[in-house]
Amino acid sequence: MTPALRVPEGLSARVPAEQREPGLGRDGVRLLVSRGTEVSHHAFGELPGLLRAGDLLVVNTSPTLAAAVDGSVGHTRVVVHFSTRGDDARWAVEVREPDGRGTTRARACVDKGTVVRLPGGGRLVAEEPLSPRGDRLWWARVSGAEVTALLREHGRPIRYAYTDRDQPLSAYQTVFALPVPDGTGSAEMPSAARPFTARLVTELVSRGVQFAPVTLHTGVASAESHEPPYPERFSVPGESARLINAARAAGRRVVAVGTTAVRAVESAAGADGVVRPRAGWTDLVVTPERGVRVVDGLLTGLHEPEASHLLMLEAVAGRVAIDRGYDAAVRGRYLWHEFGDVHLLLR
Numbered sequence: 001m002t003p004a005l006r007v008p009e010g011l012s013a014r015v016p017a018e019q020r021e022p023g024l025g026r027d028g029v030r031l032l033v034s035r036g037t038e039v040s041h042h043a044f045g046e047l048p049g050l051l052r053a054g055d056l057l058v059v060n061t062s063p064t065l066a067a068a069v070d071g072s073v074g075h076t077r078v079v080v081h082f083s084t085r086g087d088d089a090r091w092a093v094e095v096r097e098p099d100g101r102g103t104t105r106a107r108a109c110v111d112k113g114t115v116v117r118l119p120g121g122g123r124l125v126a127e128e129p130l131s132p133r134g135d136r137l138w139w140a141r142v143s144g145a146e147v148t149a150l151l152r153e154h155g156r157p158i159r160y161a162y163t164d165r166d167q168p169l170s171a172y173q174t175v176f177a178l179p180v181p182d183g184t185g186s187a188e189m190p191s192a193a194r195p196f197t198a199r200l201v202t203e204l205v206s207r208g209v210q211f212a213p214v215t216l217h218t219g220v221a222s223a224e225s226h227e228p229p230y231p232e233r234f235s236v237p238g239e240s241a242r243l244i245n246a247a248r249a250a251g252r253r254v255v256a257v258g259t260t261a262v263r264a265v266e267s268a269a270g271a272d273g274v275v276r277p278r279a280g281w282t283d284l285v286v287t288p289e290r291g292v293r294v295v296d297g298l299l300t301g302l303h304e305p306e307a308s309h310l311l312m313l314e315a316v317a318g319r320v321a322i323d324r325g326y327d328a329a330v331r332g333r334y335l336w337h338e339f340g341d342v343h344l345l346l347r
Contacts, residue, residue, distance in 0.1 A: 007304055008330060012162035013340035016171050017195070027195045030334055030341040034317060034325040041332060044195045044342060053208025054252040056243060058261045058295070059193055061213045063177040063185040065148075066155030066169050067220070068104075071095075071116040071124065079104045080116055080124065081158055082147060083137060083187045083220040084232065090139045091147055092130045092230070094220050103161040110138060119154040120145055130230060137220065137230065148183030158188055158220065162337055172338075175201060176213065176257075184233075186218040191338035192258030192300045210247070212240040212254075216264040216282075228285050229263070235279035236268035244275045244294060253346070255297035259309045262286060262295055262316070269293045286312040288319070297346040302329055302336045317345040 017028040031042040033050060042050065051057075067082045073095070081104075083092040095116060096104035116124040122145030130137040142150075157172045174193040177185075205211075216234040244265065247254050256262040267282035269275045273293040286292060288311060298316045303309045313322050325343060334341040 007302075007336050011330070011333060011336050013335040013337050014162065014164040016167065016339045025197060027197050027200055029195050030332075032325060032329055032332070032334060032341065032343045033346070034321050034343065035346045036317075037321050037324050039325055039328045041328075045200065047200065047344070048203045048207050048209070050344065051204065051207070051209050051255070052253065054210070054247070054250070055208075056210045056212055056247040056252060056254050057204070057299075058212045058214055058240070058244065058254060058256045058265050059176045060174075060190040060216055060258055060260045060264065061176050061178040062190055062215050062217045062260070063179060064157065064169065064172040064174075064189040065185045065187060066151050066157055067187040068158045069118060069150060069155050071118045073114060073116055078107060078116060080118070081187060081220045082151060082155075084217065084230070085147070085182075085184050086139060090127065090141050092137050092219065093124065093126075093140045094137050095126070099161065101161065102166065103159055103163075106136070110135065116140075118142070118145060118150060120150065122150055133227065136227070152183075160337075163339070178213075180215075184217060186216075186260075187220045188218050189338055190216075190218060190258050190260045192261075192342060194338065195342060196257075210243060212243040213237070214240055214261055214264040214268075216260040218260055231281045231283040232260075232263070233280070234264040234267060234282050236264055236275060236277060238277040241268065241275040241277050248273065248294070253296040254294055255299060255344075255346075256295045257299045259298070259300055259312050262292065262298060262312055265294050266292060286315050288314045291315050297344065299342060299344050301338065301340055301342055302326070302334060304336070313345060317347065321345065 027044045029044045031044045033040045069080045079096050081094040095110045097107045099105045114126040126138040126140045129135040172189040175196045214236045267284045268278040
């Protein structure tokens with residue numbers, strides 16, 4: 001996909017699939033399949049027939065948080081996007097402005113010491129930028145409120161301008177999401193897994209497809225500048241590491257459901273490709289130069305030309321395959337973003 005190519009007008013998925021047509025479910029999206037440089041077109045419900053018995057799907061179990069909360073800086077209304085909880089109880093946050101259309105735009109006037117008043121008497125103080133790369137995200141300390149309780153009571157899912165309206169949190173939870181004891185989760189939905197339903201998972205299992213759960217809590221993406229991902233918290237449990245290593249040893253395919261699953265499992269892999277149980281923070285950015293050590297395929301959404309995720313796709317499938325797949329997606333009027341269609345990349 002050439003850097004100059006933009007997502008064509010009208011190809012952003014503005015509402016979830018189940019709201020686009022009567023009778024559609026979550027799995028009512030299209031599936032573009034790239035096998036090397038060959039491209040084919042399918043309904044997502046055909047996925048069980050496109051996988052083999054013994055294939056292993058690596059899935060992210062992180063739940064989506066209602067991470068957007070209204071607040072104020074002085075007399076100015078703002079929206080705080082809570083991204084990631086740090087080890088010192090601070091949160092990485094992005095402070096944005098309402099845009100008058102129910103969504104937000106970037107806000108550039110956050111400095112050290114900026115105070116944001118939150119619902120219920122909470123108070124957020126910006127302390128330092130998260131990264132020397134820029135000041136979009138800040139480490140901030142919240143007093144007068146417990147953040148996960150604040151999100152449950154006053155938060156709503158983060159919504160971007162290409163969508164039509166706010167959706168309930170349930171629209172952003174995947175079938176694989178599991179509650180986390182400390183109440184944390186993902187600021188943005190691990191969206192590649194959204195089309196899966198319990199019925200489809202049951203059919204996959206009945207055909208001999210296996211599942212390996214991992215966790216990676218996604219932070220707030222940059223809607224404007226498409227920065228590389230910041231460090232995120234992840235966990236690869238021992239049983240999942242065992243399943244992945246056994247599949248690789250037997251010559252069976254390991255297919256990640258989403259770029260978050262790739263980041264988690266590749267962060268737990270050694271240079272020898274062996275996956276070991278691991279939990280903590282990962283700053284891994286998967287690029288063609290680094291390559292992938294574990295996954296043989298990737299099921300993912302369609303990404304904008306500037307998105308850093310495209311480097312990961314190229315690492316999995318190669319540049320020619322990505323270019324041909326995205327050209328086919330544009331010609332076929334596939335839908336982009338978290339409520340859109342999906343792309344299965346196989347080596």
